Amino acid sequence: MQWLRERGLLELNRVGPGLRKIIENMGWLLVDRFVRMGMGLFVGVWVARYLGPAQFGSLNFALAFIALFTTATTLGLEGILVRELLHNPRDTDEMLGTTLALRTGGGLLSVALSIATVKFIQPHDQQALILVSILSFNLIFQAFDTIDSFFQSEVKSKITVWAKNLAFLLFAGIRVSLIHVRAPLWTFAASYAGEIAFGALFLTLGYRLSGGRIFAWRVSKARAMLLLKESWPVIFSGMAIMVYMRIDAVMLKVMQGDLAVGLYSAATRVSEVWYFIPTAIVSSVSPAIIRAKDDPTLFYGRLRKLFSMMTITACVIGAIVALASHAIIRTLYASSYSGAAPVLAVHVWASVFVFLGVAQSPWDLSKNLLSLSLYRTFSGAIINIVMNLYLIPRYSAMGAAIATVVSYAISSVFANALSARTRPIFFMQMKSFLPYRFWI
Structure with missing residues (x-):
């Protein structure tokens, strides 16, 4: 920090309560990154050694393939929702309920599209179909990241970090257990789906413990149209980013195979x-x-x-x-x-x-x-x-x-x-x- 400050890149003087809150929030986000990167690499390597290159390739193909449909679930609403929550706090319940409904609908559509697409591009690969079908449940549970947007608007990412890392560490332990009992490949896909599901559950509990009430949320058709009108450029950008980052594994699978x-x-x-x-x-x-x-x-x-x-x-x-x-x-x-x-x-x-x-x-x-x-x-x-x-x-x-x-x-x-x-x-x-x- 001192090194950055000396070069005029970081200004920490006159730190008021608001800035202090932002720095603390950023600190929690960095903790999240360190935990996920460090433990993720450690357990991921362990899983890779157990599965071997071919099965590890099958699992990563399914993960990359599902990632291509993530934008259809999130609908590019993350930043837009945070902004709207900051500007119109009185409409919080309506915005959260409408966003959850839109994302759930997008998730259900994405599940159908992902399964149909993998059957089309890999018609004879039953294993790929099973793995993609299991992991497609991620697309539904990711709708609950709507709660994460609320915590971002409140500068309370600490709750999100606790919720998601608790699920991450729990299922990292489950994956290690699966290795010890020499479990089949599909159970590892199920563990990734379970991690997202429990992350959604813990986010919901965190929201409730912080005083929020999901049953107070409401859906507005007019609000949905306004949100989608603003988010469509972000949807296309998100799709491009996902293709950019994950298409390699998909194309390798189709052209060269799991190994x-x-x-x-x-x-x-x-x-x-x-x-x-x-x-x-x-x-x-x-x-x-x-x-x-x-x-x-x-x-x-x-x-x-x-x-x-x-x-x-x-x-x-x-x-x-x-x-x-x-x-x-x-x-x-x-x-x-x-x-x-x-x-x-x-x-x-x-x-x-x-x-x-x-x-x-x-x-x-x-x-x-x-x-x-x-x-x-x-x-x-x-x-x-x-x-x-x-x-x-x-x-x-x-x-x-x-x-x-x-x-x-x-x-x-x-x-x-x-x-x-x-x-x-x-x-x-x-x-x-x-x-x-x-x-x-």
Whole structure:
């Protein structure tokens, strides 16, 4: 923190009660990230070693496939609902009830679509159908994240963290127990569905204990139309992001089979574990950057230092993980996963562009350019799909890793060069690869 403050990226002086509450709330969110990343990697590796690459690939295909339908459940209402709850607190019960009804309807529709789609693309894979059918229940229970939006509006994420991590830790323990009793694959899918269901249950209990009453919620058709009218651009953006992040595993399954998905998933579990770092840093320094937008010298100076910090951090992580990829895979997984090492050595470099993309968010917010980020995300998703179609048949999991790195690079960095409004950011991102820039 002191290091960030000295470089003008973090301002902690004059911390009032409101800011103190926000910092405490952010702290709880970071605890959530650390618990899920740390324990998730530990138990996930344990599960991977038990299942073996092929069955681990089957499970990860089903998880990735279901993730593609998540946006149809959330309906892009997260941020919109939080904003409306802040601006119209008197309508809280109506907004929460209407949102829950919309998301439940979207979840039920998504269940039907996911099962029908997997039967269409994998007509002879009974195991995939069973796993997707079990995990599709996630899409219904995720509707209760409506309560999470309420807690966000009240700056009470502590309750959400307790509720979801209690469910996470409970079912992490259940997955370890399943390994000990040598349970079949479908039970692990059921444990992931159970985690989401119990997370919804604990959220509901937390809401009740905090004084809320779900039975007081009400549904308004007019409110539903207003919410959907605002959320449709976010729905498309969310779909693009999900395709961007999860289509690799689905395409690998269809083109190369479960083994390729298992090796790719083992590699991405390690390379993506670092993605919480840019979010944590940017959420801390964004206020100081946005506050300086009326002073161009200070504003651009802080942005430049943020980009440099992100590039240096991501390159250090990339270099260490790439050089030690064989040792990391050999230590974490069984010898049957040795093919994941070169995939990890390539895929980890996507973190450089992920870090730079997240660091751009203060600029997008201060310049009101969020619509351009939607276009960049769509372009990245399309490029990823096209490259996967060409590279996966030739290089299997390695082809998917290359496609990911290239598509992230284009959407997070090089696409900025195409618009006059984002070209200054592109030049700052390019200059961040010169280490001396950080110190001047």
